[in-house]
Amino acid sequence: MLRIAVPNKGSLSGPAAEMLHEAGYQQRRESKELRIVDPVNEVEFFYLRPRDIAIYVSSGRLDIGITGRDLLVDSAAGAEEILPLGFARSTFRFAAKPGTAHTVQDLKGRTVATSYEGIVAAYLADQGVDASVVHLDGAVETAIELGVAEVIADVVETGTSLRNAGLEVFGDPIMKSEAVVIRRTGADVEEPKVQQFLRRLQGVLVARTYVMMDYDCRVEQLEKAVALTPGLESPTVSPLHNEGWVAVRAMVPSKEAQRIMDDLYDIGARAILTTAIHACRL
Ligand SMILES: Nc1ncnc2c1ncn2[C@@H]1O[C@H](COP(=O)(O)OP(=O)(O)OP(=O)(O)O)[C@@H](O)[C@H]1O
Numbered sequence: 001m002l003r004i005a006v007p008n009k010g011s012l013s014g015p016a017a018e019m020l021h022e023a024g025y026q027q028r029r030e031s032k033e034l035r036i037v038d039p040v041n042e043v044e045f046f047y048l049r050p051r052d053i054a055i056y057v058s059s060g061r062l063d064i065g066i067t068g069r070d071l072l073v074d075s076a077a078g079a080e081e082i083l084p085l086g087f088a089r090s091t092f093r094f095a096a097k098p099g100t101a102h103t104v105q106d107l108k109g110r111t112v113a114t115s116y117e118g119i120v121a122a123y124l125a126d127q128g129v130d131a132s133v134v135h136l137d138g139a140v141e142t143a144i145e146l147g148v149a150e151v152i153a154d155v156v157e158t159g160t161s162l163r164n165a166g167l168e169v170f171g172d173p174i175m176k177s178e179a180v181v182i183r184r185t186g187a188d189v190e191e192p193k194v195q196q197f198l199r200r201l202q203g204v205l206v207a208r209t210y211v212m213m214d215y216d217c218r219v220e221q222l223e224k225a226v227a228l229t230p231g232l233e234s235p236t237v238s239p240l241h242n243e244g245w246v247a248v249r250a251m252v253p254s255k256e257a258q259r260i261m262d263d264l265y266d267i268g269a270r271a272i273l274t275t276a277i278h279a280c281r282l
Pocket residue numbers: 009010011012050051067068069070071088089090138155156157158177178179
């Protein structure tokens with residue numbers, strides 16, 4: 001039975017459970033459940049604090065985990081990312097009162113408050129900057145106002161929290177993060193059960209980012225049409241009863257679907273339909 005760590009709280013928890021559900025796995029019914037078995041899929045889910053997930057996975061007691069890339073790096077645990085999941089996207093940045101710092105070099109001799117001490121200490125060491133790091137559990141934006149630090153380093157998504165605290169980002173982004181699937185460093189990723197789990201999640205990712213497009217076009221326009229909808233491998237082309245016409249079917253990125261439909265229409269394609277993909281194995 002595959003043992004999988006899933007975030008039990010915070011920004012990662014809802015979207016992770018949703019993705020697992022879409023991938024056909026049973027999920028917990030209430031937020032107090034810490035562990036459930038999905039006997040049909042031979043998987044056991046452990047609901048753990050997102051920060052602890054890399055530690056459990058690196059110990060080898062759990063086969064796989066879902067966590068944030070920033071949390072994985074911060075933990076310095078012996079686990080590695082094997083699949084990015086595209087949700088809980090954020091950037092990790094320094095911020096301060098406007099005009100008080102411009103580059104990481106301005107941190108020399110100053111104090112930085114953060115919940116991600118591992119990332120910050122490693123970055124400062126890499127940049128050769130000697131600064132103090134104060135660990136806070138959350139709401140770090142307030143640390144400057146209350147005089148605990150002159151600079152903060154935190155997760156930025158929309159930037160609303162920084163603006164509300166009258167702070168501005170400075171310096172280069174320290175890292176970009178998103179939810180990721182992790183596995184113990186050096187453990188076999190080719191293991192069939194692990195591969196099956198990854199294929200299911202990849203299926204959800206593809207279903208979320210692609211739509212199926214069907215249309216009819218004249219044979220003379222087929223090459224132009226296929227150039228607009230090359231599909232993942234190659235589009236399906238079937239003859240129509242009306243001679244000189246073909247039906248084409250291909251997957252296209254959802255974000256581009258409307259533009260592609262316009263372009264297909266302009267070259268004479270008709271009966272252009274897009275439909276959602278619910279699941280797939282590529
Ligand atoms: N707006 C956001 N706020 C916090 N974390 C976010 C946000 N957007 C994405 N994330 C990601 O979610 C993960 C943090 O999850 P975690 O549960 O530790 O914190 P949280 O969502 O702030 O919850 P809590 O406030 O309960 O600690 C990180 O990988 C982070 O990059």
